[in-house]
Amino acid sequence: MALLDTTDIIILTVIAILTAVYIRYFKDSGSKTVTVGGAGSVAASSGPAGSVKPGSAESPRAYGKKSILKKLQALDHPSQLILFYGSQTGTAEDLATRIAKDTTTHFNIPTLICDPEEYDMTELTRWPGEAEGKKWLCGFFMATYGEGEPTDNVVEFYDWIMAGKGKGEDDGGQDDGGDDPLEDDALDGFKYIVFGLGNKTYEHYNAIGRRLDKRLKSLGGVRIGERGEGDDDASMEEDFLAWKPSILAAMAEYFNVEDAGSIGQRDKPHVPLFEIAPATNISQAQVFWGEYSAGKPRRWQKAQDGEEDYEMVDSGVGEKFVEVRSRKIAYDAKHPHYGRILTSKPLFIDVHDEYTFDNTYHMPRAGHKRYLVENTKVRIERHCLHVDLDISGSGLKYETGDHVGVWPVNDEEHLMRLAKALGLTEEELDKVVILKPNKQNMAAESAKVPFPVPCTVRTALLHYLDLAAIVKQYQLEILAKYCKDTAERDLLFELADNRELYVPLIERSRKDLADVLDVFQSIEVPIAVVLGELLPRIAVRYYSISSSSKEEPNHVGVTAVMVRYALPSQFPSHRVKDGKEGNVVVKQGIATSWLQRLHEARSGLEAEAGVLNNHSETEPIPIPKFYLPLYIRTSNFKLPRNPRLPVVMVGPGTGVAPFRAFVRERYHLASTSPEMKVGPTWLFYGCRHPDKDFLYRAEFEAMEKGVASGQVDLDLKVFKAYSRYEGKKVYVQHMVRDNGKDVWKMMGEMGGYFYVCGDAKHMAHDVQNALTELALKFGGMASEDKAKAWVKDLRTKGRYLEDVWS
């Protein structure tokens, strides 16, 4: 019992209750076949919310989902395309939208784009076939995440359709012979297309697209055309463009239509997907000022003294605001909580990155606050911040190892550059607008207004749309149609068609809309097209939480390095000046530079926590300053439940973020509950130089001191690998090897857990290879294959966990 804390007991109790509920309501039903009610049928739901699987005896209506069949019937067209997307950061949704646009313009076929989370997906088993006079084709654009997992919005559908087989081999899994609630012919006559999105640096490359494809086939579905696969490590865009013509041809054959796509498209004027409607009779209360919320705009009031958990915080920016709400809100990705920044402190500042360019490039202006120009060199400061975000009073809970998603805000300088290129006046920026689908466009039916309206143009450009997105080829085609100058227009069309020209001129130099408008000055594009078609929505950014929920349950820590780099940017031929080929541009990550700006605003003693749009503070106000939209995303990257087990962590750079939390938590536990006998806690940390970019150095040193002095009984070790120190380049995998015998003992003999966080492309692979070597060297494995199988087995057992990105 000594090993069980209160949380354990609560969790065990909940598991027991859920098991009882499961046995009572599902197991006993004895039904192996999907029982689906009619589209309008309502079945009583007896299980707790979320425990009823779609497709079980309970009707999916219990989920309050929309009916896709009803929607398609209402469109009343014999041929239709319905695209579902599984997307975390928007790429899959974007690609689905582009295919939809092509099918409507090429084939005149109405197309819907749907989020599987919003629809009753069990209706796929009642799909009308050609015999019923319907050619309804379904498409799945599915991204893969983590250890070969679906995106959040697809989890429910995926679990149902895969019937528990979704974790098998990446080509669709072995049939384990277990219960399958779907009949073998459940999808007879169902026609579909698939495009999987993935990244080859991950072990389970494109697992979701592949498994889903195989499963749909095994249920009687018939795939039209080849399955497409995009690799984000190489070029998602190229893979998509390579797949597109073949899938359009396959769809043309299936729908039995002529592909009108390429005929005279250039001469046809662009028909905007959205139009701007006047925002008449709109009160201030109805206007969105940057909130992300399903429903109404949200407003805050200054908290009264003594109000629940009101506190002044360290930097003096502590006035607290409480959300004005009539009912309790369950915060999630669609309804984020606005968490106040409690602390923001620099972890390091002064390490430079240096970029050298050819002297045929125009250099950026010298002496900027964050970069220096010397002849052909640009030297850029690196900044890293620790930020704590308040979740107290929100009902949000996190566990150490989870992620926090935040929505960043664009840089105002960037907005002003774009506004200037578009010729927008201040007055136009501050106009409250409503965007709505333009009925003249065939795709209007499935067009979703990309951000909450009504809002001002400024709010849309600052908060909702990604100003730094690289302009895509299809967007250049749209821009070409609004180009007044024939030479510029021809060049834009060529860029839109010719990838060899597009890659160096646009993609490699990461040209965003403002950059393109700056080069092609005769473009006069309506603002509705900019807002609705040329700028993607700002995607949520995920950070591995760097605080421990046991130690600090009321706030989440974020560790962010500001991403800023210099790039050569070629000019198209008509703009080459003075024999100089192009510019050197300095680009920055939206989220990290925004956190940095917030930090600077705070430390610049913007003492009163003013509000975003200078509204009266006596009334409910829009988002208060220094409050960020956030939600907690659970992950599998968790400490072992038994704290006695050894933990080996490998996390160079910002990969240390979750390990700061892990180490603090184990240290906290060892110091407050020594009877827990917390096991070995070893961290392999890497940075460039001990005096320059060592993250949380003081904290780690204090803990090392605590154990060295005997104050805390813990086998804590922090191994440091420096890559630019004393003329040597040492990396984390070297340190793992150097301490191989002990690492092996913990992993091979003591049942330890191994964690890797950081760069997926190189580091994670090198570390895995190092561990494989240890198994061979110290574990007496007979061959490399055996050692590899041992590491694989660790992964399967959840004792080798990665939180990596590329």
Ligand SMILES: Cc1cc2nc3c(=O)[nH]c(=O)nc-3n(C[C@H](O)[C@H](O)[C@H](O)COP(=O)(O)O)c2cc1C
């Ligand atoms: C944290 C993270 C984990 C990922 N895990 C995988 C993976 O296991 N397998 C894979 O093929 N791709 C993986 N990817 C790549 C994504 O699937 C790919 O970037 C995709 O384009 C994302 O689509 P979305 O923007 O629609 O969410 C991962 C990407 C991230 C950022």
